[in-house]
Amino acid sequence: MxxxxxxxxxxxxxxxxxxxxxxxxxxxxxxxxxxxxxxxxxxxxxxxxxxxxxxxxxxxxxxxxxxxxxxxxxxxxxxxxxxxxxxxxxxxxxxxxxxxxxxxxxxxxxxxxxxxxxxxxxxxxxxxxFIIPDWIFQKTNGEEAYIYYEKDDVDVWFDREWEKNIREAESAIELFNIANFIDEPEYAAQILQRRLCDKGTAVLIFWRLYTECSAYTYTNTMLQGIINNIVNNKYPEVLSYNPQTDEKVKYKKKKIxxxxxxxxxxxx
Structure with a gap:
């Protein structure tokens, strides 16, 4: 009518x-x-x-x-x-x-x-x-990861340098170090597409997206994609990363x- x-x-x-x-x-x-x-x-x-x-x-x-x-x-x-x-x-x-x-x-x-x-x-x-599963807030298995990149060095990277460094990373730990400083979804997506990306790095990227990129409308879609890929064992277990001890992770599970x-x- x-x-x-x-x-x-x-x-x-x-x-x-x-x-x-x-x-x-x-x-x-x-x-x-x-x-x-x-x-x-x-x-x-x-x-x-x-x-x-x-x-x-x-x-x-x-x-x-x-x-x-x-x-x-x-x-x-x-x-x-x-x-x-x-x-x-x-x-x-x-x-x-x-x-x-x-x-x-x-x-x-x-x-x-x-x-x-x-x-x-x-x-x-x-x-x-979007629901965050409990397991993605737990420590991943593998060799203990460490950060050797300096924030001051990364802060001066332009788009081309980000893309070049992601593309030319030669190890899982190098990719992990780059991921530690991401605050743009496009760089996260590029890292996740690398064959060197392991589960520890994927979980790190999950929490960087969650904390640093929540304003982007498609962030939840990316987060869900990471969860799905981990569930489907897309990423090998190479590096150990613990989001509970990561000072950049701002998360407190709420009870529904x-x-x-x-x-x-x-x-x-």
Missing amino acids: NLTSEQQNFINTHFYEGIPREELNESKLKQLKTSEELHYLATHHNWDDGVKVLQWIAESPVCSEATALELFWLSQPQDFQYYKLDQTLKDASQNEVFILLKTLLENYPNNFYQKTEIQFDPAPLYEDE AWEVPDIFRKTV
Whole structure:
């Protein structure tokens, strides 16, 4: 069902981008009588304006399953899995999102929302979920690795020198030393492609990417690729590297307080 221009104008007038919170009126939302109207509002809402409107939508029995499912994944549930569901977060805006998530967690599995022709596939929003396995934080087997490159020397390398040194490295320990200083994914990828790259170096690169390159959108894909390659025994065990004693590794394993129910991963 396509919305009429009148329906769209009503929504755009009363729920426009940047509207002050005090001007939001739940009675106006209750005038929206169809799932399609709520879906239009939800998908055009700017999350920077807060989630008050989205909370009203999540509490509405007129809301479709597709809309609720999309709201759930856009709320980035993975960021809240470390908090107990009965917990109140100190940050007010974060707590509002958490309340929205808890509403959806309660209502969605209980068939609260409408089954409609609106469709939504959540896979693109959750397939990038990334879980660090315990074993990649453990010491690798092999000869004890050591660093003989100096940071001051590496700091003056330009792109060509990085590429040349990676390409011309003659041993696993030389490649390991280069990997110790990477802060760019492209250099990590070049090292991982070398036949001399061993498991210790691959694990080192994993943690350099995790710590130094988290801002890159494709870092998680690279991290998952390293995990997959290690699981498939792509890298020989040559050098011993212990991420737990590496001062550059900033990682503290967090315990997940709740799991995302499987029903939230199914297309509607």
